[in-house]
Amino acid sequence: MTSSLGARLRERVTAPGRQPLLLAGAPNALTARVVEEAGFEAVYLSGAGITNTYLGAPDVGLLSLPELAGHVEATRDAVGLPLVVDADTGFGNALGVQRTVRTLERAGANAIQLEDQVSPKRCGHFAGKDVIEADEMIGKIHAAVDARASDDLLIVARTDARAVHGLSAACDRAAAYLEAGADIIFVEAPGSPEELAEITRRVPGPHVANMVEGGLTPILPLERLRELGFAIALYANTAMRGAVAGMRIALRHLKDHGDTTEIGDAIISWADRQNLVRKPLFDALDEKYAGRTTE
Structure with missing residues (x-):
């Protein structure tokens, strides 16, 4: 099932002319159930959301690979949607990325997002970020592509270089990451609609637009994102923030x-x-396997 879900996700985000995939985030399996119930086509397992809800801590690189994999496995059992998993910086160097990809793919991920921040990472809309050299990230992408058991597992390459080196450098990295084998590109934290347009103009390919309420990037309607050429409109923590308001x-x-x-x-x-x-x-499964007989 995991492989077929990955193929479905790939077809959805690469088909020309369609509305961007509206990708809702979840910090746990229960929220993913609500996302599925609401009719979304896929679920994004947010590293920030898991860190906030599981650890009660900010998104500053505290989550471990086993903790993340446990959430992926639980969510895979709970929903039948494709899972896009935020794996932060990949938990180490290129060899660590290989272990991360294998672990998360076995747990049920259909797409794995890796970013080029220095570890420990910070939320993409926090100040004080730094990025590794582009060549090091290219090596991580090669390692991720080589590690996946199925070509249906998508590799999402995120660059945070916009905040450190400017938009032009971020676009150069995005193009290099696609050339290295990434399936989807994610330029984090552009600061205006003009910058969003510049990203897709300069770097052809499937792109993520990260819509963070209160963050650095303006929230744009889905139709406008389609016009700009984005394949995915990500709302990573809207559900979690709504849940906190409800609580x-x-x-x-x-x-x-x-x-x-x-x-x-x-x-x-x-x-x-x-x-x-x-x-x-x-209840039905319990009845089926309990060995009870009816008279």
């Missing part, structure tokens, strides 16, 4: 009233919760 509303009610008798639709119903986590399916 605050529900907990404020509980704190103010001392109970939830009048909480209304601030929380989902008991039945909705059980359906979301597929309890009827698990």
Whole structure:
């Protein structure tokens, strides 16, 4: 299934003339279930989102490969959508990248994103970033391509050079990363619609537009991103941020009233919760495998 999902994802992001893939992020398997329920075509496992929710920490390179792989495996079991996995800098040098790609592919990733920041990385919209030499990142991309078991696993190469060396250098890197074998390119944190247009004009190929609410890049409508030539519109942490807002509303009610008798639709119903986590399916499986006989 994983290979066929990767082929489906590749076809979706490379087909000419289509609307960009609207890619919603999830920090865990439950959120990925909600993403699938909402009708999205793929799920993005956000390194920032996992770090925020799992560690209660900022996106400053604290997540480990085993922790990330566990989230990928759990999410792969929970949803039938293609998984795009944020692997930060790849957890080491080129040899570390090879291990990362093999580990995450086995866990169920259909696309793996690698970035050219110096480790430990920082969120792409934080100040104080630095990038490795382009040649080192090219070596990492070669290693990633060689490590994948299936050609259907997509390699997404992200450059953070815009903030360090300027847009022209970032575009030069993007072109080099595509030449090295990356399937999709991701120039992080352009600062204007004009810069977004410049990226796709200078570097032909499938591109990610990272739409971060409150970040450095302006939020543009999907149709405008299509006109600019982007293949993916990424909203990596919208669901998580919405969930936090919802938790605050529900907990404020509980704190103010001392109970939830009048909480209304601030929380989902008991039945909705059980359906979301597929309890009827698990009940049916339990019945099937329990060895019970009916008289």
